[in-house]
Each structure stands twice: as structure tokens, then as C-alpha cells.
Amino acid sequence: MADIKNKPLRFLLQAINYSVFMGLIWYFASSPSVRLIADDEAKITIAFAHAGELREPCRMLSQEELNQLAPNMRKIDDCPRERSPVTFEAMLDGEPFYSETLKPAGLYEDGGVDLFYSAKIPAGTHRLSLKMNDSVRVEGFNHSFERQVSIDPAQILLVGFDSRQGFVISGTQN
């Protein structure tokens, strides 16, 4: 525990200590690097928010039913809040790679679903097939999409969904 009285030696030792400290900082501030994707890989990302169809259709109330309601409560139709779960399936070159059924958000299951999925795929040309069911009143899938896509290495193929346009993809050459 003895202090060194020789000042130059002491400062030299301090300089060594500071160098080790700074060396640690310098190295771990940027190394080792992390490889996120191989040279021949790309990524597919499926990301959208969507509200499924109402579980039951709106029903028009009869005049008799309307008469039983207070005058200020006489809304002509009755629309149950609950929405359908959303079932999604994706296939690449005929092979399924993602499948999920999401429950609507909310205590009464009257909200939408948020879908996010991301996976690495080989870069190049693929046959992409997407299917979705968003209504319990429909058998099978009521939305589908199939297309040949070509994707560069490190590129992100983004799959979205719009209620009016259906499936929308971006980040592909085709």
C-alpha cells in the first residue's frame, strides 16, 4: 500500500492506468462488431394494424322494439361491438413461413390487431403468397395475395395491409 514518492515514476504508472482505462473504452465502444445479415440474405417484414369485421352484422330494430326505448335512445340499428379475430398465413415459394391468429384488443374484443413479424430470407426471386381471414362470418380466407417478388441482399420486403387496397408490398423490384 506504500505510495511511490518518485513523482515521474508515479505519473508514468498513472499514464499506464489511464491508457488501460481508455483502451477498454475505445475497444468496447465499437467492438466487437455485430453482423446482422449475411451477404446473400434479405428480410421480410410484415407490419400492419387492422380491425377485423364485426362478429355479427348490424340489425335494424323493429318499430315495436324502438317504441320500448326512451325517445332519446331510439337508434334504428343495433351493432354488437365484438370484432372477429384475424388469421394470417404467409408462404414463400409454396412453403408456409408464418401463421398467426390474433385476437382483437380490448376488454370487449372490439379493437384492432397489430401484426408484426420479421424474418430473414434468401435474397433473390420468390413466390410470395399471403392469406388473411378477418371475419368469422366467412369460411376460409377472404383476403389473398400472390406475386413473384425479387429482393436484393439486405433489402427489407415490407408487407402491409390497407382495408381498401388489400395487401400492399414495398421494397421489391417487381
Next chain:
Amino acid sequence: MIINPLKRVYLALESWFNISFGTEWNPLYHLGTLSFFLFWIILVSGIYLFIPFHGSLDGAHASVEYMTHDQWYAAGVMRSLHRYASDAVIITILLHLFKEFASGRYRGFRWFSWVTGIPNLWMVVTLGITGYWLVWDELAQYVAVGSAQLMDALPMFSGAMTRNFVSGGMTDRFFILIEFLHLLGQPMLLLFMLWLHVKRLSNVNINPPRGLAAGTFLALLALSLYAPAVSHAPANLGMVPREIHIDWFYLNVYPLLEYWPAGRVWILTTSVTLLLMMLPWLLPRKDGPKAVVNLDHCNGCGLCFDDCPFDAISVQARTDGARYEHEVVVNPALCGACGICAGSCPASNPFRTPRGELKTGIDMPQLPVDEMRRLTRETIEAMTGDLKIIVFGCEHGLNVRRLDCDDTRGIKLICSGMLPPTLVEYALKQGADGVMVTGCRHNDCYFRFGNRWTKMRFDGERKPSLRARAEHERIRLHGAAEPDRREIDQDLDDFRQQLRILNQAVAVAIVETD
């Protein structure tokens, strides 16, 4: 004496730094203040960087590039200082954590400082994460997507957050929110937590010694000039960055997301945090009995209030009708049971009641001042050597009982700070030739100020002080941990020689007088 292996590692590291930095500048004794100093560097450089920084998706990267390359000599250096000081603070915080754990300073009455300290580490880490975000380069993109994945794993977000980081999803508004968090929200919260962290301490110092601060700053400056911090390519949400040079001090959790779902990463980090926070109860240590005030002998002078390292003593209006204005009150929840208050009480004077029981204003039930006086007297009487040396030693430093031999006897105290200076004079009056006091290593007192207050009292710089007419040449102070046995043995041999010379001089003087 068995020392736990972690403490042994810490003591070895401490010894090495004592050799090169000396006890005054040893960085291990100033990890807290060094962290504060690094925060100052981060704050000042951050304010400077904020001026040319363009807080928008389109402008952020370009403005950082301008600072880094076009203005490398000013803003570029500031950027590097900002980054490297931020990295350095993680090291000082981790060392601080290790030191407190290895030396057992995390449990018992210290639980509050420990528990409030752990979240600070995470706060600093999240502050760094939002900082990396602001550069809006490929690393920022990686951090943004990873953070969003982590947030989405929490029930409140449920997948909505990550969609912000697909092509076209990120907006300036979100970016500005992150900017606000980094510049104001997180620093303010961190400041509050730091205040909470030191809430149960008194005489809090936030400045490291100037030499250590200067050395640290120069080292950071040299690193900033040698290896300036640089950015990756601009963020492109349509592409995956191929290779990322991540800052492992801040972003070490993110690579796990390549292998684990975000929920599992949360479980790991939360479990580690909770485990660390629960250590004071998982490895408990019972504090000794707390200090007790004896109002019959307390005049409310407040010296114990000044000296208490843990803010456990308050001075309040007198309640017992005595003629004094104040009395002191001990809060047992805060008391560290160190006994420094007993050493500071002017009533702890062994000459006050030579025959009867010595009662003092504030005392430790496990080792009252009266008991210390009795031990001192009986120990001196029991010694048979040609010299009589009493070594008062703190129980957290070197075990002084291992120094026992014909001419030397050790008396263990809770802390060297509990030794009233008058008891040293008492020992000399009772026939001791010399008195040595060993506390923890200098600047590393287990109870924060025990060895510092003792030295100041002995040097006449703090009340109650050792009288100037006391035989100072027969008194020695020595800071020592268990591995310093050889050094203290040498110091004791040197002390013996000095005492023999003094005794011979006294004998000659008596003969000449006769």
C-alpha cells in the same frame, strides 16, 4: 482472518491504485465523485452539441457528420468526449457497484443507497440508448428497431411500436420526442434518482480530487483526438444494416434480440435487476445496536450531529427541562452503529470520573466508552514487555488482535472514529509508551469518515481535538486493511525504535534533573 474472495480482489486492485495514484487520488476511493465529474463532461459537451445539432430525421445525420468531419477540432472533439465520458461512466458505476458489494457496504442500514443505486445504472443506460438514437445512422436504426421490439413485448404497446420503424413509418414528431427524452426528461429523472441515492448520507462530496479529475479529462481528450467518435451510414429503414459497431457499454442487450424473443430479454434483465436489488435481504447482515443518547450527559453541542456520516442524528429542542437549548436525537433506521458519535462527544472524556462509571452523552451499547476505558487500563496493566504499545483498531481494517505480543496489545473498536482523543491521552497517562490507531485504509473508511475525522481530531482540526500538549510523538495513525500486515509490522518496529529513543531521552532528563 478469512476475507471473501471478492474483497480480496478489490483490495488487490485498491493496493495497485494506491501505488500509482497514492491514497489521495486513488480512483477507487472516488468512484462516485468520478461518475459525477464524468456527468459534468457529458452535460457540458451535450449542451455544446445541441447547438449545431439538427433535430429532424432528414437533418440529424448530416448535422452530426458536419460536427464530426468539418468541425472535428471543436464539435467533433466534443462529440467524442460526450461518447467516451458516457462509456467511462458505465465503468465507474460498475466498479462502484462491485466495490460496495465486495466490501459488504450494501446491506443492513445501507440498503436504501444500494436499492436506489441499481435503477440509476439502467437510467444511465437508457439515456445512452436515446443518445445513440439521435445520430439517426444505421446504428440508430438498429437501436430504434430493437427498442421498439422490446417495448412491444410489454402489454401496453402490443405490437404498435415497431410499425414506426418500417419504411415510411418514422416521423419527425417521434424523433423529437426521443430528443426531448434525451435532453430533458431522462436527465431530470436521473438527477432526482441521484439525489435519492445519496439522501441518507451526510457531507456528500460530488467533486473528485483535482488531480484525478484533470488526469481523467486529459485521458478522455487524448482518446477523443486519437480515435474520434464516428457515425455509421445514414439510417435507411428499407435496408438491414449489414454490420454494426455497437457500443457494448450501452447496447449489450440488443444482440440478444437476434436469438431470443423480446419477452425473454425482459425476463433476463428484470431478473438480474431484481436479484441485485434484493441482495441486502438475500445476504443479510444485522447491524449492531444503534447509538443511544443519554440526555443527563448531553448538552446538545451538536458535535455528533456534525460527525455522523449517515445523517442519523438531528438536533432538536430540549425535552427534559435541562438548561440547555438543544438535545440530539438518533434515528435508529438511519444509524450505522459505527460509534463515531461516541468519539465526537466531549463527555466521552475518561478523566471525568476516574473511579465511577463513565457515562457520556451518546454511546454504543455494544462497546460503551466506559468499557473502552476499562479495556485500555487492563490491557496496559497486563503487558509485560520493555515497552507498552496499545493499538486501537477498527474491526473493518486490519485485525489488531493479531499484533498481540509482549510489548503490544490490540483493542478492537467498531470504527477508529469512535475513539475519543482523550482516551489516547488516558492510555499514555496509564503507562502506555505509545498508542497506535489503525482505521481502514486512508480514504476508504467502512463508515465513510472514521479515519478522516480521527486524523483531523488528532491534528487539532476538528473537535473534539487532541490537546496540543499531548505527547504527539507517542501517537501514530495508520490506515490498514488485512493484507497490509507486513507494512504495519514495519511501522510498528519503527514506532518501537522511536519510543525507545523517547524513553531514553526521558530517562536522561530525569537523571540530569536529579
